[in-house]
Amino acid sequence: MPKKRVRKSSKQDDVVPHSSKWKKSKKSPVNPVEEELQVSLLPSRRKKAKQSSVNSDDACFVGEPIPADEAQKKWPHRYTKNDESSEDESLKAKFHYREAKVDGILYKLEDNAYVKGEEGKEDYIATIVEMFETPEEEQYFTAQWFYRAEDTVIKDHGNLVDKKRIFKSDVKDENPLDCLVRKINIVQISPDAAKKKKIPPCDFYFDMKYNVPYLTFSNIDNESETSTLSSESGSNVRATDKKGVKEKSTQIKESNRPEWTLLDLYSGCGAMSTGLCFGASISGIKLVTKWAVDINKYACESLKLNHPETYVRNEPTEDFLSLLKEWAKLCDEFVLNGAESTDSDLNAAEEAEEKADDEAMDDSPDSEVFEVERLLSICYGDPNEDEKPGLYFKVHWKGYDSSYDTWEPIEGLSECKDAMKDFVINGYKEKILPLPGQADFICGGPPCQGVSGFNRFRNKNAPLEDEKNKQLIVYMNIIDFLKPKYVLMENVVDILKFAGGFLGRYAVGRLVAMNYQARMGMMAAGSYGLPQFRMRVFLWGALATEKLPSYPLPTHKVVSRSVIPTEFEEITVAYSTNENCQLAKALNLEGAINDLPPVENDDSDDERSYGTTPRTDFQKYIRLQRSEMVNYSADSQSAPSGMLYDHRPLKLNTDDYERVCHIPKKKGANFRDLKGVLVKENKVEWDPSVERVYLKSGKPLVPDYAMTFVRGTSSKPFGRLWWDEIVSTVVTRAEPHNQVLLHPEQDRVLSIRENARLQGFPDCYKLCGPVKQRYMQVGNAVAVPVALALGYTLGLAILGLSDDSPLTTLPFKYPSCLARSLDVVDDGSS
Ligand SMILES: C[S@@+](CC[C@H](N)C(=O)[O-])C[C@H]1O[C@@H](n2cnc3c(N)ncnc32)[C@H](O)[C@@H]1O
Structure with a gap:
């Protein structure tokens, strides 16, 4: 043959x-x-x-x-x-x-x-x-x-x-x-x-x-x-599927916007979910962040302050998943299956409990008796830090004030079934935690620090065995347990670069294995109206019963600078080069922040008045009060009129401040402009003809670390930003030693609020925690307009209005789209 x-x-x-x-x-x-x-x-x-x-x-x-x-x-x-x-x-x-x-x-x-x-x-x-x-x-x-x-x-x-x-x-x-x-x-x-x-x-x-x-x-x-x-x-x-989508969209319009629930995992201060809810609201869908989880307590405080409607859980997601499983069992036991049948058992148990108590009291007349008045909250973990992880309830004791509240393991509360039943029934009604199927949408960016180029010990051969990448597995396990209708995973581009994109591929594989539709795209913050090149990967997932959301096409002309692995470059969300599209001019630093009042290096006021008027449309709309925005509900907190939050810089120490005062106020200025530094073929060296200059403290004006950073080839140390620039990314640490983040005209680093503006946070989004923590929350955030644009395409998918195309043109621009009174039309602002 x-x-x-x-x-x-x-x-x-x-x-x-x-x-x-x-x-x-x-x-x-x-x-x-x-x-x-x-x-x-x-x-x-x-x-x-x-x-x-x-x-x-x-x-x-x-x-x-x-x-x-x-x-x-x-x-x-x-x-x-x-x-x-x-x-x-x-x-x-x-x-x-x-x-x-x-x-x-x-x-x-x-x-x-x-x-x-x-x-x-x-x-x-x-x-x-x-x-x-x-x-x-x-x-x-x-x-x-x-x-x-x-x-x-x-x-x-x-x-x-x-x-x-x-x-x-x-x-x-x-x-x-x-x-x-x-x-x-x-x-x-x-x-x-x-x-x-x-x-x-x-x-x-x-x-x-x-x-x-x-x-x-x-x-x-x-x-x-x-x-x-x-x-x-x-x-x-x-x-049937098609009909399903059609019916749903009619239903939604007719039934006065039912609420869609969102669980924000690794929520940080909540930028991603905030943007998603704004965008969904513009599309006509009421999306509410019902639950959020983050390990950082200050980030949780910020989220709670801006979203009082959200159950914010300050715990690791691993514990959260264990808790979800225990919660489902408790709801089964007390609400869904066994509520009635346990009544008689409970009575019997109660009687036994009382009898035992009486006996105990008889036996030891002097002993102190603690009686559970009610259970206040629930967690899975080790709240008493005694290395006994498990399911715990916070107990309020009868006759004692709340300073005596304690975390008790469930095993110790077997005699308190009534209190437990009350807690579970109330918690079930209030949806303090999502049961499988109750979270319509899960968003979040599981940190994968094991892929970072800064990590010298990256495990290229088995990235999923690296503890630092474990959250990707936990994230997918939570999706597997809760089975939301929609999923949006965000991550750094490194997950597609590292080890041939191993982690990105794993994420898609898990979604598909769980019978989710899936698609992947990369979006640059600047393309949605910010002066920032930051690029992130977004992975959509949608159950087969739903429409798979598309990616929102850019509204602003910003050429992305991120190095994209060639294999994945086609997933960058952009118009094709031959398409005739009307993109707005890119926003630069000036357009984003030059209305903010001057502040000093050592200013420590967390609140101040603007004392200025907005100069650009961006500045006008980013200043909107909560009550003036889409998606406003009366219980949302609102900044008192005219107050500006978090407009204070990280205070530089005396030496660094003195150095910064010597950096000229011109475009491209940095430590290379200081006395005694020569630049030859883009490499710095000491000028032998100049004696080394010293600060008041006796330390050198030009520190050695600046001269040796990236073997003398970097111009970043003590770099000043300029008005016409777009930043590469908003950093988490306001550290001028190796990053360009000095204000163009003031001797200080950009303030928390200025950074927040570059990430698209509305000014009324107030942050909590020490200054460094607030910088971290802002730097960690998903740029709000990017999330908003994705929230809009999600809304279209929910309404059954998106077709099979992976891309959608946005009918609005950021931040004018935040305004409540504005119809969803392009007002041409940029
Ligand atoms: C990139 S940030 C998320 C930013 C957020 N999506 C936003 O838009 O504001 C990642 C967050 O994951 C949190 N985190 C890290 N490990 C965690 C864990 N095991 N469980 C819960 N949160 C965790 C960090 O505290 C951090 O706030």
Whole structure:
């Protein structure tokens, strides 16, 4: 038997007779991870085969050709002649067929089949959508490919996904007929069947499609697309889904905006959820941050101050997840299942308890008796710091004031079922914690410090075993437990750079394995109206019952400076270069902060009056009071009119302050402008002709660390920002020794408020904690307008108003969109 042809291999030119041809073809899932982004984005530049294709005895068409008029109607590009200028390089056909026989197996159009893979690798999977003979009598079929999980962005984490689950693609290309190996049974299943793991007997099944743009896994809801495929439940499933979305959107409009609940994990001071809720509100959806979790107590205080409506939990997410599981059991026991049935037990227990108490009192007349009056709160962890982690309740004791409240382990409260029952019933009613299905949306950026370039001990071989990356697993486990309708994960671009994007791929793999639709995009803060280049990765997830949200296209013209791994560069959210779009001019430092009153290095007022008027639209709208903003509810806190918060800088020590006073007030100024420093070929050296200058304290004006920073090549130490600039990122530490953060015209670092402006926080967002902690909260934040834009596209998805496109144009700009009275229209402000 002649050797089977291998479908395509760019690496195996010697094995593949048509290597020159296949190498040019970009449209195949072969070696897809390396090529995936070019795969179907680029037009096929395939040249005509040089050698003749097959006409082996083992592969031939069967039956009469399809009548010419029918074939020409269905595949017109196969029958038109290419003129010189035409970009159409498709193979031409003499005849089309409905059936072919390869190695004795009869294949029909729309059959699914294995297609010969590379030597030693698994065969590819495709649907045969066309069979034709070229004028040169070569025999071809067109394959519409399916991806295995490992052929998608998920790559090395393919093991997370069921082996039999594959993903339909729109990618099609032509292959020699004798690449067909054997027929296979592929069934389309409904998302519901996938969830319930009700899979009919088959070789493979699929419930989603995979599209390379924005690495998108999404529902298959195009009727015509699947009508040709063998399917267990077929188009009925899709019809119901569509109807579901439609019904929901009408319902929402009619029922006076029901509340959508958001759980903000790793919430920090709440910038991300604040932005998301603003954006959702603009779209017409009432999204409320019902719960937030962060390990940093000051960040929690800030969030609570600005969002009194939120249950803010200051604890590690690991403990939060354990608590959620315990809470679900308690609700089961006291509310959902056993409430009634335990009544008599409870009475009996009560009597026993009272009797025991009486006896105890009789036995020891002098002993102090503590009686539980009520339970105040619940946590999982080690609140007494005695290394006994577990489930605890905070107890208020009868006859004692709240200074005597203590955390008691659940085991010690077995006699207090009534108090526990009251607490659980109330907590259940108030939703102090989400039960599975109760959080509609989870957002958050699990810290992955193990990927940071600053971390010298990065574990490249097993990034998930690094304790510093563990939060990604915890985050996904919380999603798995709570099963929200929507998920938005934010992270640093490093998760796509480090170890070939291992962690980013893992995140997608986990979502898809949990039957979420998913897509990934990168967004730059400056593109949404801020003077900041910061770039972040955002991963959407949506249950199969929901519409997958899109990414909001930029509103402002800012060229991103972030170095993006080439493999992922196509997921940067941007207009394509040839698109004619009206982007607003980028905002610079001047437009963002030059209305703020001058402050001194040692100013320590947390509140002051503006004493100035806004000079730009940005400044006008960023000053809005809470009550003037969209999404305002009466219980939201509002800054007293005219007060400016957190406009104070980190106080530099006397030496640094003296140094900063010597830095000229001009563009590009830094320590290199100080006396005694020479710059040669962008490297600093001491000027031998100048005696070293000393400060009042006796320390040198130019510190050694500035001269040696990045081997003398950095101009960052004591760098001054200038009015026309855009900052690379807003930092978490206001440290002038190795960062450019001096005010253009004042001898100090940018104040907390100035940094907050660069992150898009409205001025009324007041922060808590020591100065350094407030800088940290601001630097850690997701830029508010970026989150807002995503909240808007989420709202569109909830309303069923988004189509399949991964991108949406925004009808507003930040921050004018914050204004309550403003209609959702572009007022042209920038
Ligand atoms: C990048 S910040 C989040 C910023 C936030 N999304 C915002 O927009 O303001 C990451 C947060 O994770 C918190 N964090 C780190 N480890 C944690 C853990 N194990 N459990 C809970 N929070 C944690 C940090 O305190 C920090 O506030």
